[in-house]
Amino acid sequence: MSNLNLSTRMILVLTLITVLSGGILAGWDTITKPRIAFHRQEALKAAIGDVLPAHDTYSSEETEFGTLYIATRDSSQNLVGVAFMAVGSGFQGELRIMVGLSPDLTQLTGIKVLEQIETPGLGTKIVVDPSNKKEPYWFPAQFRGVHVSPGLVVVKNAKPTQNNEVQGITGATISSKAVTDILNNQIANIKTVWTSRGGPES
Amino acid sequence: MSSTLSLKTEFIKGIWKENPVMASLLGLCPTLAVTNAANNGLAMGLATTFVLLSSSLMISALRNFIPHQVRIAGYIVIIATFVTVADRFLAAYFPTISASLGPYIPLIVVNCLILGRQEAFSSRNGIGRSLLDSLGMGIGFILVLVVLGIIREILGSGSIFGVAILGDWFTPWMVMILPPGAFLTLGILIALANWYNDPSRSKERRAAS
Amino acid sequence: MDLASLGISMLSMGGMGALFAAGLAVANKKFYVEEDPRIALIMDNLPGANCGGCGLPGCGSFAESVVHGEIEISGCPVCNDDARESIAGVMGLEAARGEKIIARVMCQGGHYESAHKGEYLGIENCTAANITGGGDKLCLHGCLGFGECVESCPFDAMEMSENGLPLIDEDKCTGCGNCVDACPRNIIELHPEADTVFVACRNTDTPKDSRKVCIKACVGCGLCVRGVDEGLMTMENNLARIDYHLYGQGNELPTAKCSTNALIVLESVPEEEALSA
């Protein structure tokens, strides 16, 4: 092996290592891919369950703005609500939020922030607020039942009065506003898709 | 020159005397980034040690086979392969940990500690000795990560491993979870280590004892 | 395990590997820089941790400066002795050990020998004592006895004897010179191991005064200077001086003649014997 001159030996060895690593990784990928997909599916199901009222099954439909999950209750086949993912940039980085809308697309049935890298302790309050002992999830919970038209509005250091207003987090206005902005424009997208698709109640 | 230390000191040295983070300042990126919580620190330490052990096994086995010019490229590919294996393993079987460690697992590939150890040690010594050295270094690394994680977690969010220990009276120091806290805590830890290892100080201790 | 993805991933990785290896091979040829082969040899013996302890940005540049002779082989604090042997072998020099330098204490005025002017209640360290009037001994040139030199020694080579004088362990002493700088009275000097005879005193008082302050002071009587051939020893303001360059040629020094045996042979004074001095 060492009688070959240096450069061919270099090429041979490096190629061998890379091919070997490619093989190992491909094999490992096929082993772990189903499990990872399974976990992702579980997380999705849990998220949808959080944002929509009780439902038995949901069908997913691809739209240009991401997948749309239509949840129905088996027994009566009537529409329980619609869920979809809203993605946008928050204060530090990307925010991914699962959103649930009532069948008539006028009221939110709930939101859940899946991924965020906001400032720990401040921006992270959009998920959970440890300092508020009695109601740590107050921020996402307050969205339940809020009207989306004409658009969600963040109210700072005052109690929300209108039915489309939510209470902002003190010290994390940018994060709170980011959440509502992301929701507003994704809801608008879904509305257009929903109407063009001719949903049961548009 | 393969190292001539006895096997025991080969292992022990990684833990304190040549502790990767304290003594030779390697592997700082994950040390600072992930230790805002002790369990993250532990998980990152274990993942790094797994990669360190497996890659030093492979590299010390192939050390005469890889020509000198491509050694860095070759080593780093081997390390990256094992990191991907570890990353997918965590994602498949421990999704919660994988979520909390997030982007920092792939950064184990470029953890200066691992390539540093392979270059300085595993590429020159036999498999047994390299494994011992890597194990020592790994444990040393885990120790520092967990200690740093505990300190930052106690001060930053009043808990250890997620269990709240300080009551409501303690308002957590937000800075400890943020980047500046990491730098400061590590700086003070290194100063403490210098104080402890200072030869002239050990004379006093001997005189006093 | 569907073979398609396995085949593709191996193919793509292998392709990339080959491409970059070829690139490196070509570059290795085109950018080849002749380098002193000894640098590579020395590099193998160095720990390779690039810790910067030698003050250079890494083992590569340390090896290079060793080859160019800009730095001592012992400049690398980390590598152990046999690494230094093999580097010296590569360089064709004999090991850096060479002339061993040891620190010597030029004073025998311990509690027993020197007269005391009272009890010193000030800060227990030499610099403070030196500033505030010279500690508890009458002699203003001798050892203050508070052990600042012992404090400064990074190699644990020094200890204070009961008699209040620093004792130097010759094996541990690396001749680093910390103690020389630490002593406010400058009574510690670095000498090659070969020099064994010293004027173990730094007192420059007149013969009358120096007798009062210490029984082992060099009073400046000049007996020794007259007893040896020209230039070997000189008398400078009541203190005899040895010219160590001339001293080397095997000529004897009249240690017996010295009435206060300030001129003494200072080999490694065994522990107990020094105490009874």
Added chain:
Amino acid sequence: MSYFLIFFSAAIVNNFVLSYFLGICPFVGVSKRVSSAVSMGMAVTFVMLITAVVTWLIYHLILIPFDVVILQYVSFILVIASLVQLVEMFIRKVSKPLYDTLGIFLPLITTNCAILGLALFSVLRDYSFLESVVFGLGAGAGFTLALVMMAGIREELELAPVPKYFQGAAITMIVAGGLALAFMGFAGMI
């Protein structure tokens, strides 16, 4: 996002070194003199630029079409390692003095987390080709900025009476903590 925003966020707001902890090893190691810090910064920026280009191509032309995304880390790091070795050989051939000042820190660029971090972030954030190039430039500029500032401070530190046990790495960490605090002030500008 407009290109300026990406550049500004990578260089200042989310500075790679001070808020993402990427590239700390050279940051602590090289930043003793401003001159070597600048040359190190240039070398890193250069490698980052090419890395951004090559990794984007690999990701979008090989990994996604063939659905072998698992090779992401291995292929990226292979690119970086080979690039760095090429740069090292090139610098050693072209200007020996620059090579000497950088010394060991050239091969250490391979293990510089900032560069792999750059490649991973541009994939994570799904940047277009031009966006990832600007992102590479921004990250390089941010890295150089942090390095040079640190070098400037550390040159002052040589004269400052630093307590005995804090000398060397400990004081560097604490100074970096101060810098990180200052850089946190930029947060929220974008």
